[in-house]
Amino acid sequence: xxxxxxxxxxxxxxxxxxxxxxxxxGMLMVNSCKSPKEAVEEPEVELTAEKLIKEIKxxxxxAESIDGRARIQVGLDGMSQSFRGHIRAVRDSAIWVRATVxxxxxxxxxxxxxxxxxxxxVNREYMKMPLDVVAHRYGLDVTFKQxxxxxxxxxxxxxxxxxxLDMGNPGATIxxxxxxxxxxxxxxxxxxxxxxxxxxxxxxxxxxDNNQYKQMGDAGYFxxxxxITGTDGVQEFYLNCxxxxxxxxxxxxxxxxxxSRYDRIE
Numbered sequence: 001x002x003x004x005x006x007x008x009x010x011x012x013x014x015x016x017x018x019x020x021x022x023x024x025x026g027m028l029m030v031n032s033c034k035s036p037k038e039a040v041e042e043p044e045v046e047l048t049a050e051k052l053i054k055e056i057k058x059x060x061x062x063a064e065s066i067d068g069r070a071r072i073q074v075g076l077d078g079m080s081q082s083f084r085g086h087i088r089a090v091r092d093s094a095i096w097v098r099a100t101v102x103x104x105x106x107x108x109x110x111x112x113x114x115x116x117x118x119x120x121x122v123n124r125e126y127m128k129m130p131l132d133v134v135a136h137r138y139g140l141d142v143t144f145k146q147x148x149x150x151x152x153x154x155x156x157x158x159x160x161x162x163x164x165l166d167m168g169n170p171g172a173t174i175x176x177x178x179x180x181x182x183x184x185x186x187x188x189x190x191x192x193x194x195x196x197x198x199x200x201x202x203x204x205x206x207x208x209d210n211n212q213y214k215q216m217g218d219a220g221y222f223x224x225x226x227x228i229t230g231t232d233g234v235q236e237f238y239l240n241c242x243x244x245x246x247x248x249x250x251x252x253x254x255x256x257x258x259x260s261r262y263d264r265i266e
Contacts, residue, residue, distance in 0.1 A: 049162040049174055056191050061152045063219035063248035065090045072099070073240040085241070088252040089151055092144075096254040110256045113144040119258060126262040152222065155185070155196040155208065192221055203233025219248045 066089050073082045083106065086098040095111045108119040116134045118127040131144065149156050160183060164175040170189025177183065178198075186195035190213070197207045207230065210223035224243040230236070 049165045049176075052165070052172060052174070052187070052191070053157045053160075056187065056193065057157070059190075059192060059221045061216065061220040061222045063091070063152075063216065063222075065251045066152070066246060066248055067250065067252040068246040069244050071242045071244060074238070076237045077235055087151070088254055089148065090251060090254070091148065094254050095144075095147060095151060096252075096256065108256065110254065111144065111147060117256065117258075119256070119262070124259070124262050125265050126258050127265050129266070155193060157185075190221075192223075204231065206230035216246070216248050222246065222248075 066087065068087045070085045070087060071082070072085045073080065075081075081101075083099045083101045086100070088096040093112065095109075097109045098105060099107045106121050108121070110117040111131065114131055116127075116129055116131050120126070145156075159178055160174075160176045161178070162174060162176040164173075166173040166175075171194070172187045174185040174187065175183070180201060182199045184195075184197040185193055186197075188194040192213050193210060195207065195209050197205070199205045206228070209227040210225070211227075212225040213221045213223050216222050222243075224246070226239075226241040228239040228241075230238075
C-alpha cells in the first residue's frame with residue numbers, strides 16, 4: 001500500500017516537474033550574463049563566425065508573445081510520462097505552462113523575471129520562491145532571458161568565444177566557449193540552429209535538437225519539434241516537445257490562482 005502511494009506520488013510529481021522542466025532546464029544550458037572573455041587568437045575565424053551569427057539572428061524567432069499547445073514527453077530518474085502542455089509567454093514579463101493528462105490539469109507553472117511558482121494539483125501543493133533561489137538550489141546561474149530563449153528554441157550567442165568554424169555543404173558548425181563551458185552549434189542549410197550542445201567540466205552535458213522550423217510571418221522561424229537530453233554525470237533526463245498549435249498575434253492572459261487549501265512547500 002505504501003509502495004503504491006509513493007509510486008503514485010512519484011509519477012504525479014514527475015508530471016508537475018515536466019510542466020516546469022521545459023522552462024527550468026535552461027539552468028543547465030548557459031549563463032550569458034557574465035563578462036566576455038578575451039578575444040580569440042584567430043580573428044579571421046571569429047569574423048567569419050560573426051558574420052554567420054548575424055545572418056542566423058536575422059531569422060531568430062522574435063514574437064512579443066506566444067500561446068501554444070504541445071505534446072510533451074518527459075523522462076527523469078527512470079520514470080517517464082506523457083502529457084499535453086499549454087504554453088504561454090509574454091516577452092520580458094512572464095512564462096506560463098499548464099499540464100493536462102486525459103483533459104485533467106495536473107500542474108501549472110509561472111515564471112516571472114524574479115519569481116518561480118508551481119501548483120501541484122495532484123498533491124494539492126504550491127511552491128513559490130525567488131528565481132535566484134531556484135538557481136542556487138541547482139547550483140547554477142539562470143536568467144529569465146535564458147528561459148525565454150529556451151522556450152522559443154533560440155539559444156543565445158551572447159558572450160560566445162568562437163574557437164572553430166567548420167563550413168559544411170550545406171550548413172556549418174560553430175564551436176567555442178561561454179566562460180568555462182564548451183558550446184557547439186550545428187547550423188543547417190537554412191541558417192537555423194539545428195542542434196545546440198553545452199558541456200562543462202563537471203560531467204554535465206545538455207543537447208537541444210530543434211526540428212520542423214516554420215516561418216511565423218514577421219516573427220521569424222519557430223521550431224515546432226524539440227528534443228532536449230542531458231546528464232549531470234549521474235542522472236539522465238530527456239524532454240520531447242512537439243508543438244501542435246501556436247498563436248503569435250494575440251497577447252494571452254496568464255491565470256494563476258492558488259487554492260487557499262493547498263499546502264505551501266519549500
